[in-house]
Structures are given as structure tokens and as C-alpha cells.
Amino acid sequence: MTELPDITIDRDSPVPFYFQLAELLEQEITSGRWQPGSKIPSEPELGERYVLSRTTIRQALGRLEQEGLITRSKGRGTFVSSSTPRSWLIQTTEGFFHDEFVRTGHRVTSRVLRSERATLPRWASDALTLPLGSEGVVIERVRAVDQLVALYVTNWLPESVAELVLGLDPDESLYQRLAQQGIPIVGGRRTVEAVTAGPRLAELLEVDPADALAYIESVSWTSDKRPLDCYRVWLRTDRMRLDISVSAQHWDGVQLPDVVAASPR
DSSP states (O other): OOOOOSOOOOTTSSSOHHHHHHHHHHHHHHTTSSOTTOEEOOHHHHHHHHTOOHHHHHHHHHHHHHTTSEEEETTTEEEEOOSSOSSOEEOSTTSSSHHHHHHTTOOEEEEEEEEEEEEOOHHHHHHTTOOTTOEEEEEEEEEEETTEEEEEEEEEEEGGGHHHHTTOOTTSOHHHHHHHTTOOOOEEEEEEEEEEOHHHHHHHHTSOTTOEEEEEEEEEEOTTOOEEEEEEEEEOTTTOEEOOOOOOEEETTEEEOOOOOOOOO
């Protein structure tokens, strides 16, 4: 039997209790203190130890099961199945996720659905601060990691970079290509929400039409604060984990932190 860490749940924290517990147990697994095949304490034992409801315990274990870290067997209990989460890390400014995955040994592949000059849609011309009806470049891809379909992404860029990006190889990082040409992306703004897949996305991402996806809309800019890329991404959260990093900004000489916030519709 595994031994529970002597750590308490922070009841003053805005972080949900189930998330705190899941992170606590995940650390025991990924650190190697809990070995694959080890049986972990039961739901009542976890609830008593951390003073949490059965619902909260089940939410935490469900998160670990989704990560591939545990398996639950009816009548037998819950067991450690792996010490490596199967979800993947998404970076932000250095390309949507490509560079981080390659660095950690994962293989990123893409199926290009569209790569051409086209008139910018209204949302893209607004994001790039270009007049309505401006010409631009669209790159539309379904991307996979280790042969598992993970996301569908559509990038729109100004026509001025068409010659640089239209020769992009299917599996190549767009932002890496821009950096190699002396145009590094240094920042961006992201909005995230949950959406239902629907028929087309279900087919592209190999899910059911009623399944939930994470939807991200973004605009990225260069060191001179010029918007250079905007994209829309739909991703499978059972295969990818969002990790949003922020960096300091300056406004009139004053350093300000980036803010990630939710607002009502």
C-alpha cells in the first residue's frame, strides 16, 4: 500500500480542492515514490485523510485516470499505471506546441488542408489590424503527436510574409520558420473556452460530435508590437494539457504583469 504524503489541502486557495489533491497525488507518482502497480488508498481513506467529500475525491481520481497515471478496477481498487502523464504541454510564444514536443522526444506530424493566399476573414483582419478585405495567407492543418490526432488549427498571416510561409513543410513549426527569417514572435494574447465538437470537427479530430473541445483564439506579435499571426485552435483535452505562461509587459516605462482573466458573455 502506498503512503499518503503529509500535506494539507489549502482551504483558503482559489484553486479547487479536487485539483489540489490531483496535483498532490500526481507528484507522488511522477516522482517515483509510488511505483506502477502500487495500490493507492481508497476513496474513503483519501476523504478522511484530507477531509474532502467523496465527489471531490472522485473528481481528482478522474483527472489522474484521464492523464493515464492510474487505473481503477471495480472490486479491486485503484492502481498506479504509469509515472509519465500522457497529456502534453503546450507552449505559447515559441510556436503553439511544436518545439516543446520535439525537444521532449515526441514526434509532431501534420496534415495540411489548406495553404494559400486568401482574403482575410473579418476576425483575422481585426486581429491583425488590417483593413477589411485585405489579402493574407491561410495555413490550415490537423496536427498529431506520436500519431495521435491532437488538434486542428487555422493560422492567418498578412500577405507581406506570404513568400516566407507558403513553402512551410507540413510538419514544420511556423514560428520557427519566422524566427529563422529574422521575425521572431515575442508575445501574444489568448482566449480559451470550451465548445462542442459538432460534425466537421468530430471528423477531423476523431471524436463524437457531442464531445467537448478546448477552443483557443490568439493573436501573436513581434518585438515591435506588430500583429503577425492570428489563429484559431480546437484541441482534444484528453490528449493535451494547457499550460499558459505569462511574461511581464511594459507600459509607459512601468512594468505590468500579464493577466489571464475570465469575463461574462
